[in-house]
Amino acid sequence: MKKSFLSLGILLGIQFGFAQSIDTNFGSNGTVTHAEKGSFFQTTLLPDGKMILSGSYESTTSKKAVILRLNTDGSLDQTFATAGIFTMDLQASTDYYEAFSKVLVQSDGKLFFAYGNQLDNGIDPESLTLNLMRLNANGTPDTTFTNPWSTTTTDIDNAPIDFKLLSSGKYLTYGPNYIMRFNSNGSLDTTYGTNGIRTITFEINELFVSGDNVYIDGYPTSNSNNRTLYKLLNETTGISGSNNYVMGRVYQNNSSFYIDQNNFNVHELLKLDANLAPAAGFGTNGKVSLSSQLYTSEMLFQSGGSIIIYANDNSGSQTNHTFTRLNFNGAVNTGFGQGGTFTMTIPNSAGFQPYAENLVHPNGSIYNLFYGNNNTNNIFLKKILLPNEVLALKDNLKPNDKITILENPVENILKLSDDLKSATIYDASGKLIMNNLKGREHVVGSLPKGVYIINDKSDNGQGSNLKFIKK
Numbered sequence: 001m002k003k004s005f006l007s008l009g010i011l012l013g014i015q016f017g018f019a020q021s022i023d024t025n026f027g028s029n030g031t032v033t034h035a036e037k038g039s040f041f042q043t044t045l046l047p048d049g050k051m052i053l054s055g056s057y058e059s060t061t062s063k064k065a066v067i068l069r070l071n072t073d074g075s076l077d078q079t080f081a082t083a084g085i086f087t088m089d090l091q092a093s094t095d096y097y098e099a100f101s102k103v104l105v106q107s108d109g110k111l112f113f114a115y116g117n118q119l120d121n122g123i124d125p126e127s128l129t130l131n132l133m134r135l136n137a138n139g140t141p142d143t144t145f146t147n148p149w150s151t152t153t154t155d156i157d158n159a160p161i162d163f164k165l166l167s168s169g170k171y172l173t174y175g176p177n178y179i180m181r182f183n184s185n186g187s188l189d190t191t192y193g194t195n196g197i198r199t200i201t202f203e204i205n206e207l208f209v210s211g212d213n214v215y216i217d218g219y220p221t222s223n224s225n226n227r228t229l230y231k232l233l234n235e236t237t238g239i240s241g242s243n244n245y246v247m248g249r250v251y252q253n254n255s256s257f258y259i260d261q262n263n264f265n266v267h268e269l270l271k272l273d274a275n276l277a278p279a280a281g282f283g284t285n286g287k288v289s290l291s292s293q294l295y296t297s298e299m300l301f302q303s304g305g306s307i308i309i310y311a312n313d314n315s316g317s318q319t320n321h322t323f324t325r326l327n328f329n330g331a332v333n334t335g336f337g338q339g340g341t342f343t344m345t346i347p348n349s350a351g352f353q354p355y356a357e358n359l360v361h362p363n364g365s366i367y368n369l370f371y372g373n374n375n376t377n378n379i380f381l382k383k384i385l386l387p388n389e390v391l392a393l394k395d396n397l398k399p400n401d402k403i404t405i406l407e408n409p410v411e412n413i414l415k416l417s418d419d420l421k422s423a424t425i426y427d428a429s430g431k432l433i434m435n436n437l438k439g440r441e442h443v444v445g446s447l448p449k450g451v452y453i454i455n456d457k458s459d460n461g462q463g464s465n466l467k468f469i470k471k
Contacts, residue, residue, distance in 0.1 A: 020323075020342045023365065023383040032074030032381040037085070038066040039371050040379060042102035043359045047109070047436050050077055051359065051367065054113060056099035057087075057377055064089035065098040065115055069139065072363060074381045081139030088115055095121035100133075104165045107438060109137035112171065114163055118156070127154045132163075132171070132186045148186030164209045172214070172235055174200075174207045179235060192236070202228075210255040210274065211421070217250045229257060231276050243276040253301040254422060260299065267291065269307075269330065281329055288330035300360045303424045303435055303455075306333065306389040308366070312355055318347045319354040323366065323384070336387070344368070344384060352380055362424075362435030364388065388431050403456070409469035412445035416466075423456035444470060 024030045040055035046069075053068045065088045069080035076084030091098060101114040115131045129152040134145040153159055160173040160180065169184040177200050181192035188196040200216070205227065208215040214232040229250060231241040248261035248270075255274040261267070267290045271279040278286025290309075300308040305328030312321045321344040325336040332340035346352050352370040359367045365383050372378035406415040423437040427450060434442075437454075444452075447470045454466040 020337060020384060020386050022344060023385050026383040027074050027381065030382055034068070034076070034379045034381075036377045037068060037379055038377050040066070040068070040369065041099075041357070043357055043367075043369060044103040044105060045359060045361065045436075046105060049361065049363060051361075052103045052111070053369065053379070054100040054103050056097065058097065058375075059377065061094065062089070063091070063094050063096060063098050065100045065117075067100055067103065067113075067135075067139075070381070072361070074367075074383070079138060081135075086135065086139050090115075091117050093121075095119055101163060104163065104171075106165065106169075110142055111135040111137065111139075112163070112165060114160075114173075125154045126156055127152055128156050128159050130160060132182065134186065144185070146185045146187075147183075149182055149188050161204075162207065164207060166209060166235070167212055172207070172209065174204050176203050177201075179204075179207070181235060198235070206250060208250075208252045208257070210252065213255070213274065215252075215257070215276075220244075229259070229272070229276055231274075241276045243272055245270065251299040251301075253307075258299060258307070262290075269326075271330070283330035288326070297355065298358055300358055300366065302360055302386075302389050303362065303432055304328065304389040304426075308360065310356075310358055314348075314354040316348075318345050319352070320345050321356060321368070325389075327389075333389075342384070344382070346370075348373075350380075351376075351378070356382075360386075362432055364432065403466065405466055405468050409471040410444055411471055412443065414442045414444045414468065416440040420454070420456050423454050426453045426455065427451070 022030050026032065038055055038057035040053035042054045044052040044054070046052060049072050051070045053070065055066060057064050057066050067081070067086040069077040069084055071077050078084055089098065096117045096119050098117040101116070104112045106112060112134050115133050117129050119127045129150070131150040132148040134142040136142050158175050160175055162173065164172040166172060170189060171182040173180050179193070179198045179200060180196055181189040183189045190196050192198065203219040204216055205219060206217040212234050214235045216230045216232070218228060218230060220226065220228050225247050227245060227247065229243045229245070230239045232238070233240050245259050245261060248259045251258045251260065256279060257272040257276070259270040259272070261270060268287055269290055270287045271282040272286065273279045282288070297312055298310040300310060302308065307326040309324045309326070310321070312319055322341050323337070324341045325333040327333050334340050336342060351373050353373055357369040361367055364386050366386060368382040368384065370380040370382070372380070403420070404417045406417060417440070419440050420437050424432060425434040425437065427433055433447065433452065449470055452468055452470060454468070456465070
C-alpha cells in the first residue's frame with residue numbers, strides 16, 4: 001500500500017557528532033603498514049567503501065605495475081585478484097618502469113585503467129607503451145574487453161595524460177592538444193574526430209567530465225600563465241562557455257569547480273557552477289579570501305558540501321599535516337580543530353615521506369596514505385575521524401519534482417520512479433548513512449527505523465531532496 005510523505009520537520013544545518021582526531025584503534029596504534037607492496041600514486045573509492053590503490057613496485061631487481069584493494073580497516077581484501085593484489089610485469093629488464101593509472105569504476109562495478117611501461121636505459125631513445133585494461137569487480141581480467149587500444153611512442157611529451165569515463169560507457173583520454181575517444185570494448189572509436197582523435201586549438205592542462213559535459217582547463221595562448229576553463233556540452237561539441245583566470249589549480253566536485261588562486265599577493269578560492277559562472281551562496285560573488293599561509297597541496301570534498309584544504313610543512317624533525325575545513329558557503333568552520341584547522345604531526349623517525357595522498361570516506365573519516373622513506377616499497381595508512389559536517393541543504397535544495405518514491409514507508413528495497421545521479425542518504429540528525437547512490441532500486445533493509453533524506457544532484461548541479469520513512 002502506497003503512503004504519501006508530504007511534510008517533515010527536521011532541522012538541518014546543525015553539526016552533530018565527535019571532534020576530529022586520529023583513530024588510534026586503526027591498525028597498530030593508528031597505523032596500518034603494508035611492507036614491500038609498492039609505491040602508489042592514485043587512490044579510488046569503491047561504492048562499497050573499499051579502496052583501490054594503483055601504482056607501481058620498484059626495486060633494484062624488479063619493477064612491476066601493482067593494484068591493491070583494501071578493506072575499510074586498512075587490511076588487504078583477500079577476495080580481490082590474488083590475496084588482494086593484481087600485478088603485471090611485462091618487461092624483465094629493470095630499465096623499464098611499469099605502472100597502472102588511476103582506476104575508474106564503471107556503473108557495473110568493473111574497473112578500467114591503463115597499464116604503461118617506459119624505457120629509460122640512458123642509451124636508447126626513451127619510449128612509452130600504453131595498454132587499456134579492464135578487470136571484473138573481483139580483480140579477474142574482463143574477457144569482454146575484447147579489443148583494447150595500445151600504443152608505443154617515443155614522443156613522450158605528447159603521450160596521453162589521463163583517462164575519463166563517459167556516461168555513454170565510452171572512454172576519453174587527452175594530450176596537450178588533442179582528445180581521443182574509445183569504445184566500451186577498448187577499441188579506438190574511429191567515428192570520433194579524425195580516426196578517433198580530435199585536435200584542440202589550445203594547450204590542454206587538464207580535462208574533466210561531469211554528466212554529459214566536458215570541461216577543459218587550458219592555456220588560450222602559448223607561453224602564457226593565464227588560463228581558461230572551457231565548457232563543452234559533450235566531447236564532440238564546440239565551446240559553450242568559459243571562465244578566464246590568472247593562475248591556480250582547478251578542482252572538481254560533482255558539477256562544481258573550485259579554482260585555488262594562490263600567489264605572493266593574493267590567495268583566493270573561486271567556486272564556479274556547472275555553467276562556469278560564480279556560484280551563488282559561496283563567499284562574495286563566488287569568491288572567498290584565504291590566509292596566505294594556507295598553501296594548498298590538495299582539496300578534499302565532503303558529501304554535504306564542506307571543503308577540506310590539505311597542506312603539509314616539514315620542519316626538519318617532523319611534518320605537520322594540516323586540514324582546514326570550510327563550510328559549504330566558503331566560511332572557515334571555526335569549530336573544526338583549532339580555529340578551523342586540525343593538525344596531524346608525524347615525526348621523521350616514523351619512516352614516512354613528508355606528504356600524503358588523502359581520501360575522504362563516507363564513513364566519516366579521512367584516510368591518509370604515506371609512502372616509505374629512502375625509496376622503500378612500504379606504504380602506511382592512517383585514519384582521521386571527522387565530525388559530521390554542517391549540511392548544505394539550504395536555499396538551493398528543493399523537492400525533487402522528477403523522481404518519486406514508489407512505496408513509502410520502505411521496508412527493504414527503496415524503489416524510485418527514475419534513476420538517481422549521485423545521491424547520498426542522511427538520517428534525521430544529519431549523519432551521512434549511504435553515499436554515491438545511482439539507479440532506481442537500493443537495499444535499505446539494514447537501516448534502523450526512522451526518517452531519512454536523499455540528497456541528489458542533477459547534471460546541472462542543482463540540489464534536490466526526497467524523504468522516506470524506514471519501517
